[in-house]
Structure formats: structure tokens, C-alpha cells
Amino acid sequence: MPYHCNLSFQQLTDDEYRRMNQELSSRDTLDVVKWAYQNFEDELVYACSFGAEGIVLIDIISKVRSDAHIVFLDTNVHFKETYELVKNVQKVYPSLRIEMVQPALTLEEQSEQYGDALWKTEPNVCCSLRKLQPLTKVLTGKKAWLSGLRREQSPTRAKIQYVNKDEKFSSIKICPLIHWKWEDVWNYIQLYQLPYNKLHDRGYPSIGCAHCTLPVEDGGGSRAGRWAGFEKIECGLHQ
Ligand code: SF4
Structure with missing residues (x-):
């Protein structure tokens, strides 16, 4: 029976977030995904980057909701x-509704308005135009979203919970993989x-846009190849 389905981001108090996380604390990822779909049904969307974690979460989601909106x-x-x-994932999971969300500006329009190669000069503005604003549009009218964040990925992700109050998008962000280690992700993919993205075999642990992602040498952090040369480790979706 849905428990919080009538509640939205604005209506849930901090105590209620704490209580939900307490209730889920002994549950595993599959249970958290089931809980999310029971509670939010069609008002839940998964924003997937198609990294290694994303593939794991897609597989788990497909067991719960074969026509999930991704x-x-x-x-x-x-x-x-x-x-x-x-394309390959869509073939493997034909019932999933995978939507390619486009930015408002084409690359040409962005160059005309903001200058060429904005990712080299103002990556935060580029991420805002090509990622944040499109996701804001997607999440408008939805109550909650799923994300494949893991706590060990970076210090900025170390305190995420299963259920999070997401002020940036006025939404509820559900992160079922918070306890997974990098080895767990790959064990699951292999099992x-x-x-998966073949770039992982060529030294890319975290894969974003081609202009802003480099391979990482052995021993480098999982997000070390993102926005090399800038004081930036997140695109802004998770801050
Ligand atoms: S990751 Fe780079 S290219 Fe992609 S939106 Fe952000 S700044 Fe632009």
C-alpha cells in the first residue's frame, strides 16, 4: 500500500525524511526501488547518465517496473x-521508456549566444544550459526522481541518504545505490x-560529455577525469 504517495517535496518535513530513511535503513537496493515505485508510481522518473551505476540501476528498476520512464x-x-x-540498452530492455532529453539551445545557437566551446570558458554555464535546465523541465510535475549516486564516489556524496530533500529541483531524490562499492557495481554487471560503456575498459571510471571527460590513471579518484583543469567535480545536478 503506498505510504507517502500524496506527499510532495514541500509537504514532507525533515522529520518525515528522517523517518523514511530509518524505515529503509535495513532494506536493500531492490526494496528501496520497490518502495519508490509503490509510493510515487508514474510521478517517479530515473535520470540516468548510463555510467556503470546507471546500468545496474536500470537492470534493478526493470525487475520492478518494466515500463519505467528513464x-x-x-x-x-x-x-x-x-x-x-x-541504443543497446533500449534493445535489451524494450519496454523501458528511454527519453533523450534535449537542451533548449542547439550547439550552434549556444555558440552564437555564448561563444564557441562554452565548456572551455564557462563550464558551469554550459552545464546549466545543457543539463540543469533540461532536468528542471523534466522534473516539473513529477514528485520524485531516482539517481545512481554512491557515497564512496566523492566527499560531496558521502552523506547522501536513500531519500533526500532536493531543494534544487523542488523534488524528492531517491538514491538506492548509496552503499554500493565500485567492485559491487562491476560484480553485478559481470554476473x-x-x-556497459566500452570506455570503462579504456580507463574512464566516470563518463560525462566528451569535451569534459578524460581517462584516469591507476589510483586516481573515480571522478578525477571530469572537468580537468577546473575546480569543478559536479555538473550541478547533485549540489
Ligand atoms: S559536462 Fe561539459 S560539455 Fe557537458 S554540459 Fe557540462 S560543461 Fe557542457
């Missing part, structure tokens, strides 16, 4: 390997022979 923020500058993976 969005991919198509900045138009992803690696060709990432676009191939999205179930899931498709």
Missing part, C-alpha cells in the same frame, strides 16, 4: 560509445552480463 540528458556532446550504449 531520461538521458542528451547534451549533444556525449561520446559515440555512450550513444551506442543507450548478469549487462551491457
